[in-house]
Amino acid sequence: MSNLVEGATGPWEVVVGLEIHAQVTAQSKLFSGAATEFGAEPNSQVSLVDAGMPGMLPVINERAVEQAVRSGLGLNAKINTYSVFDRKNYFYADLPQGYQISQYLQPIVGEGIVSVDLEDGGSTDIGIERLHLEQDAGKLIHDQHPRKSHVDLNRSGLALMEIVSKPDIRSAAEAGAYVRKVRAILRYLGTCDGNMEQGSMRADVNVSVRRPGEDLGTRAEVKNVNSIRFMQQAIHFETTRQIDILEAGGSIVQETRKFDAQTGTTRPMRDKEEANDYRYFPDPDLLPLEFSDDFVEKIRLTLPELPDAKKRRYMDDLGLSDHDAAVLVSDRDIALFYEAVADGRDAKIAANWVQGELFAQLARAEREVADSPITAAQLGGLIDLIGDNTISGKIAKDVLEIMFETGRDAAVIVADKGLKQVTDTGAIEAEVDTVIAANPDKVAEFQGGKDKILGWFVGQIMQATKGKANPQLVNQLLRDKLKP
Amino acid sequence: MSQLTNLTISQARDLLAKGELSSRQLTESHVEAMAQATQLNAFVSQLPDVALEMAEASDSRRAGGSAGPLEGIPLAIKDLFCTKGTLTMAGSHILDGFKPPYESTVSDNLWQAGAVMLGKTNMDEFAMGSSNETSYFGPVQNPWRGRGDNRALVPGGSSGGSAAAVAGRFAMAATATDTGGSIRQPAAFTGTVGSKPTYGRCSRWGVVAFASSLDQAGPITRDVRDNAIMLGAMAGYDPKDSTSANVPLPDFEAALTGDIRGLKIGVPKEYVLDGMPGEIETLWQQGIGWLRQAGAEIIDISLPHTKYALPAYYIVAPAEASSNLARYDGVRFGLRVPGGDLREMYENTRATGFGAEVRRRVLIGTYVLSAGYYDAYYLKAQKIRRLIARDFTEAYETVDAILTPSAPSAAFPFGDKADDPIAMYLNDIFTVPANLAGLPGISVPAGLSAEGLPLGLQILAPAFDEETMFRVAGVVEQAANFTAQPEQWWKVPA
Amino acid sequence: MSVDKATVARIAHLARIGVRDEELEPLAAELSGILQWIEQLNEVDTAEVPPMASVHDQVLRWRGDIITDGGKQDEITANAPDGENGFFAVPKVIE
Numbered sequence A: 001m002s003n004l005v006e007g008a009t010g011p012w013e014v015v016v017g018l019e020i021h022a023q024v025t026a027q028s029k030l031f032s033g034a035a036t037e038f039g040a041e042p043n044s045q046v047s048l049v050d051a052g053m054p055g056m057l058p059v060i061n062e063r064a065v066e067q068a069v070r071s072g073l074g075l076n077a078k079i080n081t082y083s084v085f086d087r088k089n090y091f092y093a094d095l096p097q098g099y100q101i102s103q104y105l106q107p108i109v110g111e112g113i114v115s116v117d118l119e120d121g122g123s124t125d126i127g128i129e130r131l132h133l134e135q136d137a138g139k140l141i142h143d144q145h146p147r148k149s150h151v152d153l154n155r156s157g158l159a160l161m162e163i164v165s166k167p168d169i170r171s172a173a174e175a176g177a178y179v180r181k182v183r184a185i186l187r188y189l190g191t192c193d194g195n196m197e198q199g200s201m202r203a204d205v206n207v208s209v210r211r212p213g214e215d216l217g218t219r220a221e222v223k224n225v226n227s228i229r230f231m232q233q234a235i236h237f238e239t240t241r242q243i244d245i246l247e248a249g250g251s252i253v254q255e256t257r258k259f260d261a262q263t264g265t266t267r268p269m270r271d272k273e274e275a276n277d278y279r280y281f282p283d284p285d286l287l288p289l290e291f292s293d294d295f296v297e298k299i300r301l302t303l304p305e306l307p308d309a310k311k312r313r314y315m316d317d318l319g320l321s322d323h324d325a326a327v328l329v330s331d332r333d334i335a336l337f338y339e340a341v342a343d344g345r346d347a348k349i350a351a352n353w354v355q356g357e358l359f360a361q362l363a364r365a366e367r368e369v370a371d372s373p374i375t376a377a378q379l380g381g382l383i384d385l386i387g388d389n390t391i392s393g394k395i396a397k398d399v400l401e402i403m404f405e406t407g408r409d410a411a412v413i414v415a416d417k418g419l420k421q422v423t424d425t426g427a428i429e430a431e432v433d434t435v436i437a438a439n440p441d442k443v444a445e446f447q448g449g450k451d452k453i454l455g456w457f458v459g460q461i462m463q464a465t466k467g468k469a470n471p472q473l474v475n476q477l478l479r480d481k482l483k484p
Numbered sequence B: 001m002s003q004l005t006n007l008t009i010s011q012a013r014d015l016l017a018k019g020e021l022s023s024r025q026l027t028e029s030h031v032e033a034m035a036q037a038t039q040l041n042a043f044v045s046q047l048p049d050v051a052l053e054m055a056e057a058s059d060s061r062r063a064g065g066s067a068g069p070l071e072g073i074p075l076a077i078k079d080l081f082c083t084k085g086t087l088t089m090a091g092s093h094i095l096d097g098f099k100p101p102y103e104s105t106v107s108d109n110l111w112q113a114g115a116v117m118l119g120k121t122n123m124d125e126f127a128m129g130s131s132n133e134t135s136y137f138g139p140v141q142n143p144w145r146g147r148g149d150n151r152a153l154v155p156g157g158s159s160g161g162s163a164a165a166v167a168g169r170f171a172m173a174a175t176a177t178d179t180g181g182s183i184r185q186p187a188a189f190t191g192t193v194g195s196k197p198t199y200g201r202c203s204r205w206g207v208v209a210f211a212s213s214l215d216q217a218g219p220i221t222r223d224v225r226d227n228a229i230m231l232g233a234m235a236g237y238d239p240k241d242s243t244s245a246n247v248p249l250p251d252f253e254a255a256l257t258g259d260i261r262g263l264k265i266g267v268p269k270e271y272v273l274d275g276m277p278g279e280i281e282t283l284w285q286q287g288i289g290w291l292r293q294a295g296a297e298i299i300d301i302s303l304p305h306t307k308y309a310l311p312a313y314y315i316v317a318p319a320e321a322s323s324n325l326a327r328y329d330g331v332r333f334g335l336r337v338p339g340g341d342l343r344e345m346y347e348n349t350r351a352t353g354f355g356a357e358v359r360r361r362v363l364i365g366t367y368v369l370s371a372g373y374y375d376a377y378y379l380k381a382q383k384i385r386r387l388i389a390r391d392f393t394e395a396y397e398t399v400d401a402i403l404t405p406s407a408p409s410a411a412f413p414f415g416d417k418a419d420d421p422i423a424m425y426l427n428d429i430f431t432v433p434a435n436l437a438g439l440p441g442i443s444v445p446a447g448l449s450a451e452g453l454p455l456g457l458q459i460l461a462p463a464f465d466e467e468t469m470f471r472v473a474g475v476v477e478q479a480a481n482f483t484a485q486p487e488q489w490w491k492v493p494a
Numbered sequence C: 001m002s003v004d005k006a007t008v009a010r011i012a013h014l015a016r017i018g019v020r021d022e023e024l025e026p027l028a029a030e031l032s033g034i035l036q037w038i039e040q041l042n043e044v045d046t047a048e049v050p051p052m053a054s055v056h057d058q059v060l061r062w063r064g065d066i067i068t069d070g071g072k073q074d075e076i077t078a079n080a081p082d083g084e085n086g087f088f089a090v091p092k093v094i095e
C-alpha cells in the first residue's frame, strides 16, 4: 500500500514522529509524596515541592524508576543504567518552579523498536528514539473568569514517560496504529493506564512532508493532542496545509501549533510563537540516576507476555487466524478475558464468541471489555451449553443477548425460557414423519435429485420445534427417511 | 545584664546546667541588646515575643529534666532559612510578605536541640553579595569601625546581619550560609568565627536556594568551641535533601584537643596575591608560625588552578541562580506587579522585585546557559571546577589541612566597591575554591589591621573532616588570643 | 565576548525581567565586562577534563512510592497574590 499523497504538482510523502507523554502508574509523584489520583479538588494533591516553594527539594520515587525501566524493556529498548536529570527552563503559569525536571542528553532508556500491525494485514517497525522521565505541569482553566486563568497544580510533578519515536511513521493510519500499540504495551506492563480522556496519555505530533526520496522537510509540532482521532485529523490537516504552502512556492515555518478539536485544524500557539531556548543543564538538586544490571534483570523476570509474543502463541499453539489473534491481543483486558474464556475449551470457538458476538454487543453498548456485563466465566458457560448440545449455536446468540441485558448465567436463562434443544429422536422423528406425509410433491423433487430441497424440510421442522430441535439430528433423520 | 551578652555558648551552657542562669534571663538580655542596636540594621525581623516564649518553654523543659545540646541558647537566624509562619524574604522585595508554611531542616534541628529564636537577620539579596549592600532592607552596618574613623563599614556578606549580630553581642550565635564565602568573609570582617562545612553536611531543605551545588549552611559564633557545638546541632543527614550526605555525625567539640603535633599543614603559594595588603601577608606568616610552634609541620603546596576559581564560580553560581530564581514569578507567593498579560506580569514583577545585583547575575546565568554559549561557558566552568577539586585532592594526599587568609582585606566603607562588580567579587577569592570543591573551611579572627579592624585566617580541610578543621582552628584561636571587641557606639538608651 | 543591546534584550526576555530601553546600554557594558573577565578560563586546556556537576561521589537515593503529602490546599495557596476557590489566578492566558 502506498502512503504517497497526490498534490497538484506530483506525489508527496508524509513524515510523522511522535512524542507520547505517558503518565507513570504510581501512588505518588515523581519527586514528591503527593497523590496522583485523577479528579481531586484543585491544589489538594500538591506538596510544597510541587508548588515550587522556596527551598523545596526533589527526592525521586523508586516506583517511577522501575516503571520506566519496565516500559523500556517492553519497548525492546536499551536501558541506560546511568542517566541524568536536567532542568528545562521556561516560564509558564502552569510551571511553578520555572523549569521542568526532565532528562535531556542522557535519558534512562535509549533506542528501541515497536512492531505495528497495519490495516492491510501487513506490519511495520517503528523505531523508538528514547524514553525519558520528566515532571508533568499543572493545569490552566480558562472558562471560570472573564479576565483571569486559574491554576491547579494537582498534575504538577506527576511522573511522565516521554516516549519519542523516530520519524518512521508515514501516514495518519500508521500513527494511529503505533499509538494503539504503544498504549497496549504499557497497559500490559501496568506502567501507564493509557487513559487519553483523563490526560494520562497525550502526544506531540511532528509532521513534515517531502518529495519521495528527498531529505526530511521542515516540521511543525502539534502539541498535546489527546485522542487518536484528533491526532489523525491533525496529521491530515498538516499534510494538506504544508503541501499547499510548498506547492504555492512558500516554505514551512518550524513552529509549535495547537490542535482545535472543534474545527479539526491547527494554528500557531500564541505563547510559544518565539523560538524557545530552554537552557538545559543538569539539575544540581539531584545526583545522576544509577542502578545495576541486576536491578534491570530482576524487572525483566517479572515482565508479562507482551502482545507480539501472545499473538504468535495464539496463532502457532491455538491455531487462531492472524486477524483473530491480532484483535484478541490488541488490549491486555481483551486478552485476559479471552484466555479465561478459552481455558479448557476450544480456542477457536472461544475466539469466535469473544471477538464476534460479545464484541458486537459491547460495541452496541459502547462499553469496554473491562466492564462487560457478561463475565468470561459466564461466556464460557454459554459455550459449554453449545458443546454438550443443550442449545444450538443459533439459540446461543439469543441467550447471549439476554445475558448481556440481565447479567444472568446462560444455564439459568435456558432453563427459564425452555430453550433446551430437543435431542429426543422419537419426538423429532414424529415431526419428520408429519412433514414428509404432508408434502409428497417435495419428497418427489428431492428423490428426483433436487438436493437443495433438504434445507426446506429442515426449516419446516425447526419452525415446528421453535428452533429447539438438534439440527444435526434433524438432518440425519430426514436423509434416512427421504431415501427412495 | 550586659555581661550576659558576653557569654559564649559553652559558658552559658554550664551556668544553665548548674541552675545559676535561666534561658529567660539570657534571652531577655539579648532581646534588649538587639532592640538597642536597631541602627545597625542587622535584623529584618526582631521576634522578642517568640524568643521569650521559647525561652520559657526551654526553662520548663530543663526543669522537667530534659535539655538538648543548645538548651535555652538565644540565636539569630539568617533570613535565607524558611521559618514557619514567620516572614522570610531572603533580603528580596520579590518575596514580599512571604510566610512559609514550613520550617527549614537546619533551623528545626536547632529548635529540637533546645535553642531560642531571637529574630531573622539581614543579608544580601538572595545571598548575592559580599558587603550586604544588596539587601532590599538596606545595608547592615559593621559593629566595628576604624580607629578614629567614623565611617560606616560593611559587615561583609552575604551573612552580614548574622555576623554583625554575633559580633555586636545581640545573639550568642547565628545561622548563616556560604555559597562562595558568605559565612567566612563576614566572619573575618567582624571578628567572629564562621565555618562552612562539607557540602552535604547540612540539609538545604527549606533554605532559599541561591546556587544549589554550592550552597551550604553553617554557623557564625564568638569562638571555635561554640562553632563546633552549633555545627553539631545544625548538621545531619536529611532524606528530604537528595544531596544530603548519609555519613556519621562526629562530636565536633570533642575534636578540640589543642593537640596538632605532627599534623601537616599546607600553605598554597597561589594564595599570595599581587597588591594584597602587607598586613594580610604578615598575619598569614604569623599563623604559620603559631602552627609550627604548636608542633605542626608546614608544607608548601601548590593549588595551580586557584586563579580560575572565581571566574568559574561566576559562571556556575549565576547559571544555577538564574534557574533557582525562576520560581519568583508573582503567581504563588510574594510580590506581584500587574501587567496586561501573563508575560508582562512576569516582567514587571521580576523587574521590580529583584535588585540590581540579582538582576545582573540572573542575566549572566541566563546568558551562559543559552543556546550556543553553554559549552563555551557553563561546560567550561564545570571542567575548571573538576581541576580545582583535583588540586585539593592531590594536596590532601600530603597535607591534613590548609592555612590561608580568609579575605584579601579588612572591612571597607560602604560604596567602596559598589560600582565595580569584579572588585566586589574579588573579596571571595580565598573562599570560593572550597565551595567549588565542596570542602569545609573556617575563618578564625587572628589579628587587627592597622586601622584596628579584625582580620581572619582560614583553615581548609578534606571532605567530611571538619574535626581536623576545628582542631587546627582551635590552636590558631588560642595562639592569636583575639580579645578585641567593637565599641558599642550604636547603643541607644533603653 | 562582548554583548550588545539586542543580546541583553533577548536574555532579559528569556529571564522575564523587564528592562527599559535606556537600561540596555549600561547593562550591556556591565555584562560585557564580567564576561571578558570570565574568559580568562580559556587559558586552561580542558579538552580531556570531564565536567563536574556535583561534588558528590554518591548515588541518587530513592524514596518509596507512598503518599506522604498533599491535602493542604490552604497552605499551598495561603501566600498567593491572587486566587479564588482553591485556585491560583493569573491574567487570562490565550493558548
Ligand SMILES: [Mg+2]
Residues within 6 Å of the ligand: A019, A204
Ligand atoms: Mg515535546
Ligand SMILES: [Zn+2]
Residues within 6 Å of the ligand: A021, A134, A162
Ligand atoms: Zn515532554
